[in-house]
Amino acid sequence: MDETTEAARGDDRSPVTIIGLGVMGTALAGAFLNEGHRTTVWNRSASKADDLVANGAARAATVAEAVLASPLVVVCLRNYDVVQEILHPVGDALSGRVLVNLTAGTPQQARATARWTAERGADYIAGAIMVGAPMIGQPDALVLYSGPREAFETHRRALGSLGVSRYLGAEPALAPLHDQAVLGGTYAMLAGFVHAIALIRTEDVDAAEFTSALLIPRLEAMAVYMHRLAERVDTGDHGTGVDWNLGMQAKDVSNLVQVSRAEGVRADLLASLQALMDQAIAEGHGADDLSRVVETLRTPPAR
Ligand SMILES: NC(=O)c1ccc[n+]([C@@H]2O[C@H](COP(=O)([O-])OP(=O)(O)OC[C@H]3O[C@@H](n4cnc5c(N)ncnc54)[C@H](OP(=O)(O)O)[C@@H]3O)[C@@H](O)[C@H]2O)c1
Secondary structure, eight states, X not given: OOHHHHHXXXXXXXXXXXXXXXXXXXXXXXXXXXXXXXXEEEOSSGGGGHHHHHTTOEEOSSHHHHHXXXXXXXXXXXXXXXXXXXXXXXGGGGTTSEEEEOSOOOHHHHHHHHHHHHHTTOEEEEEXXXXXXXXXXXXXXXXXXXXXXXXXXXXXXXXXXXXXXXXXXXXXXXXXXXXXXXXXXXXXXXXXXXXXXXXXXXXXXXXXXXXXXXXXXXXXXXXXXXXXXXXXXXXXXXXXXXXXXXXXXXXXXXXXXXXXXXXXXXXXXXXXXXXXXXXXXXXXXXXSOTTHHHHHHTSXXXX
């Protein structure tokens, strides 16, 4: 059967090519094979394909052969520079295919690769894998995608072999942008955690007990507040019905900075937040909610 027709029908066994068989690429190829897809693989170190080939995958001798084998070409390599190095010499072979790049990268890299792919007559979908390799193929493995909707819909069922697909929109930057934003939120929360533990450990306090009894319950309660803040950002209304405003919060943070320093704990992590709050207040937003600081972050500081 014609490969393109198979894919267009959403046949769950439409052919798939995987380029890059590192830890993640091997997991991806295994998941496609498990779902019965005709799976063609290529990797620089060819021996990494041996187990997959033993399980039914086809080994491509060259990158071009791998690209030509399937209407859906999935790449998962160390970084975008490697993607470029591998794909640029075979760009013409991509014509008429859908390239799904599951390599971690930046929004700018996704936009540039989408332009390059379009110039070769192919569709580009940027992906972001939100779980570790061992979870690929499990029902709760989340993968984000952005790029042309039609191309995504054509291969939705095949991509579903990897886990749960979340389609974010036609702009290719969206998947890496969401990935980075989630990472940003994660690290900023962990920054709060390490500060709290550094402070509590200035006395002989059990960090694990403090974390489970006091810190985690408080952070969990903040989820409701974060939903409200996000709604304020969406509506642009930072000021209606605020009961814990920036002026009050800035006093808490300023106090925390002083207390931390007095106890011999560096306050660098909180000082950045304090500076942003102070800027928003100086600009006349002290009665607003913390959501206002989202705008402050996106505005260069006045000289
Ligand atoms: N591992 C995870 O759990 C995980 C989770 C989420 C996202 N990711 C993302 O998935 C991507 C791949 O990660 P990974 O864990 O699979 O990495 P990895 O195990 O280090 O594999 C890297 C892959 O890139 C290839 N490669 C590196 N340099 C190359 C070059 N110059 N020319 C040709 N091929 C080259 C390697 O080929 P060789 O085998 O020949 O070295 C291998 O296939 C990364 O962007 C990573 O951030 C991974």
